[in-house]
Amino acid sequence: MIGPGLSPLLQAFRARWEALGGHYWESVSGPGLTETLAAAADSLIDRVPGQTSSALWWPGPAWASLAWEAALPPDRWTVTPVTGREPLVLSGRPMDPSALRSAAASAALGVTGAAWAVADTGSVALTSAPGQGLWPSLLPPSHLIVLQEAQVVATVADGLRRMRDEGPPPAMAKIISGPSSTADIEGQLWIGVHGPGRVGVVVVAGAGAD
Amino acid sequence: MVGRLPRDPAPWGERRDRALGNSVLRGNIRSVTRRLADARRRAYASYPASQVLRVAGRDAKRRAVARVEPLLDELRDRLAANGARVIFAEGPKEVADYVVSLAARRGAKRVVKSKSMLTEELDLNRRLAVAGLAVRETDLGEYIIQLLDEHPSHILAPAAHRNRQEIHALFQETAEREGVPGPTSDDVGPLTAFARQRLREDFLAADIGITGANFLVAETGTIVLVTNEGNADMVASLPPVHVVIAGIDKVLDTWADLAAVIQQPALSGVGQRLSAYTTLISGPRAAGSPEGPEELHVLLVDNGRRQLVDGPYADVLTCIRCGACYNVCPVYRQVGGHAYGSTYAGPIGAVETPLLAGLDFLPELPKSLCTLCNACVEACPMDIALADHFITLRRRQVGEGREAAGTRLTYRAWGRLWSSPRQYQRFVSWARRGQRFMMRQGRLVRSPGLWAGWFETRDMPPIAPETFHEWWARRAPSGKTPS
Numbered sequence: 092m093i094g095p096g097l098s099p100l101l102q103a104f105r106a107r108w109e110a111l112g113g114h115y116w117e118s119v120s121g122p123g124l125t126e127t128l129a130a131a132a133d134s135l136i137d138r139v140p141g142q143t144s145s146a147l148w149w150p151g152p153a154w155a156s157l158a159w160e161a162a163l164p165p166d167r168w169t170v171t172p173v174t175g176r177e178p179l180v181l182s183g184r185p186m187d188p189s190a191l192r193s194a195a196a197s198a199a200l201g202v203t204g205a206a207w208a209v210a211d212t213g214s215v216a217l218t219s220a221p222g223q224g225l226w227p228s229l230l231p232p233s234h235l236i237v238l239q240e241a242q243v244v245a246t247v248a249d250g251l252r253r254m255r256d257e258g259p260p261p262a263m264a265k266i267i268s269g270p271s272s273t274a275d276i277e278g279q280l281w282i283g284v285h286g287p288g289r290v291g292v293v294v295v296a297g298a299g300a301d
Numbered sequence: 302m303v304g305r306l307p308r309d310p311a312p313w314g315e316r317r318d319r320a321l322g323n324s325v326l327r328g329n330i331r332s333v334t335r336r337l338a339d340a341r342r343r344a345y346a347s348y349p350a351s352q353v354l355r356v357a358g359r360d361a362k363r364r365a366v367a368r369v370e371p372l373l374d375e376l377r378d379r380l381a382a383n384g385a386r387v388i389f390a391e392g393p394k395e396v397a398d399y400v401v402s403l404a405a406r407r408g409a410k411r412v413v414k415s416k417s418m419l420t421e422e423l424d425l426n427r428r429l430a431v432a433g434l435a436v437r438e439t440d441l442g443e444y445i446i447q448l449l450d451e452h453p454s455h456i457l458a459p460a461a462h463r464n465r466q467e468i469h470a471l472f473q474e475t476a477e478r479e480g481v482p483g484p485t486s487d488d489v490g491p492l493t494a495f496a497r498q499r500l501r502e503d504f505l506a507a508d509i510g511i512t513g514a515n516f517l518v519a520e521t522g523t524i525v526l527v528t529n530e531g532n533a534d535m536v537a538s539l540p541p542v543h544v545v546i547a548g549i550d551k552v553l554d555t556w557a558d559l560a561a562v563i564q565q566p567a568l569s570g571v572g573q574r575l576s577a578y579t580t581l582i583s584g585p586r587a588a589g590s591p592e593g594p595e596e597l598h599v600l601l602v603d604n605g606r607r608q609l610v611d612g613p614y615a616d617v618l619t620c621i622r623c624g625a626c627y628n629v630c631p632v633y634r635q636v637g638g639h640a641y642g643s644t645y646a647g648p649i650g651a652v653e654t655p656l657l658a659g660l661d662f663l664p665e666l667p668k669s670l671c672t673l674c675n676a677c678v679e680a681c682p683m684d685i686a687l688a689d690h691f692i693t694l695r696r697r698q699v700g701e702g703r704e705a706a707g708t709r710l711t712y713r714a715w716g717r718l719w720s721s722p723r724q725y726q727r728f729v730s731w732a733r734r735g736q737r738f739m740m741r742q743g744r745l746v747r748s749p750g751l752w753a754g755w756f757e758t759r760d761m762p763p764i765a766p767e768t769f770h771e772w773w774a775r776r777a778p779s780g781k782t783p784s
């Protein structure tokens with residue numbers, strides 16, 4: 092969708108991310124992005140016909156301008172949105188940690204932003220920065236990440252350096268490389284044991300979302 | 302201070318025979334080790350940065366071990382500044398006491414854990430259970446062996462010795478006991494789904510989460526956890542209290558050192574460039590954040606490690622528990638982990654166990670569980686001198702008189718007899734006269750004393766009526782070279 096200008100770094104990221112079992116989409120910002128998100132979200136879950144699916148929407152302050160109603164339309168989704176920065180807002184009310192927890196534990200899909208991504212390993216890093224949490228990336232069986240093209244760096248060391256340059260590390264950060272997996276039973280690879288079994292990334296071309 | 306490690310009360314011969322007689326264990330261990338060893342080789346071969354990274358990671362670990370005390374102080378100060386409580390603990394009792402009193406203060410009953418070899422080493426689960434805490438292991442393999450009341454047989458695949466049918470029966474039984482639907486079949490999918498469901502409830506209900514640490518970064522006060530399942534993230538972020546229990550050998554100096562070594566557990570362990578989840582924790586829940594534990598406790602455990610820092614075995618402390626040496630070891634591949642009798646198996650376990658717990662602890666490990674083939678040395682990303690350590694440990698066992706008197710005497714006599722040609726020839730002619738008591742159908746089939754074991758599974762041709770030396774002497778009676 093972005094066309095021939097696709098950077099080698101992004102191509103490398105895509106190849107490794109997909110090799111790990113991650114799903115991949117690209118978009119430019121604007122109305123095309125909500126369409127891409129809608130399609131991506133749909134393809135990451137198993138929908139029961141005639142029923143809406145639950146989603147926890149928390150892409151973080153960098154994507155404050157994204158309208159969740161457009162990406163996850165009400166005819167198909169029941170959405171718990173987290174917006175704001177300090178203070179956070181959960182479904183229009185002040186943040187309640189236990190409500191967030193049960194929303195994350197019952198959602199079919201979590202939508203988050205990202206801090207950076209690594210081409211060399213096909214990884215995406217998320218941080219518990221102000222305004223961004225990690226539960227939507229962990230508890231639902233599917234996880235969709237919105238990533239800016241400029242957030243893709245070459246190596247893990249580059250990503251860690253970027254994180255360090257921003258100051259002391261956050262309380263929690265995680266680098267995700269593909270879906271949750273195990274080979275604990277007879278060495279057979281199985282996807283989605285504790286964390287999400289399906290992870291997808293929508294890469295947004297151009298400098299930034301703001 | 303030497304450490305205290307758990308041990309299987311069965312003697313080595315019994316542990317060995319138990320392992321060798323268990324065909325499920327042997328088949329599974331063989332395929333798991335082969336798969337992991339192949340994956341590692343492929344990952345290294347297809348990743349241009351692999352060798353540079355490996356050396357940088359090794360150097361970072363070595364630098365850290367050499368300066369472990371100042372780094373631990375820095376780590377403690379950093380973590381404390383980040384809002385964590387840091388405790389230096391000597392051994393199993395101190396660690397268990399701390400967790401038990403923490404649980405009492407919090408009124409906590411339920412504990413979830415992610416995989417930690419150190420807590421195995423400390424026998425923590427048993428100690429916590431004695432104190433009335435319900436402990437749940439959440440790594441899939443650890444969950445299985447906890448239900449079976451067994452110990453891990455492989456560092457990365459703890460339940461490698463069990464097959465699907467056994468696990469299915471176990472989960473059925475668990476489901477009946479807990480009054481929930483069991484797995485729908487013995488395929489990996491339904492088995493995993495069952496565990497996911499059961500463990501999810503445990504995560505959400507837990508009062509305390511316990512994890513180990515793969516690395517600890519002094520510069521920033523950061524705890525690094527590596528998993529593929531994602532269970533460590535749950536253990537660290539869902540319960541209101543997170544307790545990290547880590548050996549003092551896990552400390553690293555700088556954030557840049559972390560970058561150098563962070564891919565190593567996955568690369569050398571399972572042949573991935575990075576684990577599915579690499580989690581970096583630098584403090585408890587931040588102000589204004591709805592997630593994460595209210596309290597973060599970090600226990601830095603010695604249990605026999607400090608005494609190694611300044612000695613010839615310091616490189617053992619750079620081990621990252623990747624398991625690469627297990628997967629290539631011809632002994633481990635035959636007997637699996639339980640035969641080693643304590644927490645750590647494979648080449649590193651055979652070397653490290655007596656170093657941590659004292660040379661009298663499972664002395665058969667360096668003596669009997671290594672062929673000196675050097676495969677582990679080639680595989681180890683940290684270049685730990687495993688084969689050299691086997692030799693020096695054996696030398697110490699002998700030098701310090703730890704061998705049985707009969708063994709010492711036999712070797713001394715043997716050494717004397719074989720150290721000059723004349724003595725050797727005399728030995729051969731005695732042996733030829735004695736060997737008819739040891740023969741059956743023209744082959745040597747048994748022997749007295751130390752050599753008896755050799756003949757348990759094989760025989761040997763007898764000593765020839767005329768040896769080459771004797772023939773030679775007969776052809777050239779003056780000792781000159783025949784032309």
Ligand code: SF4
Nearest residue numbers: 620621623624626681
């Ligand atoms: S000794 Fe080396 S190969 Fe073995 S587990 Fe430790 S780091 Fe890995």
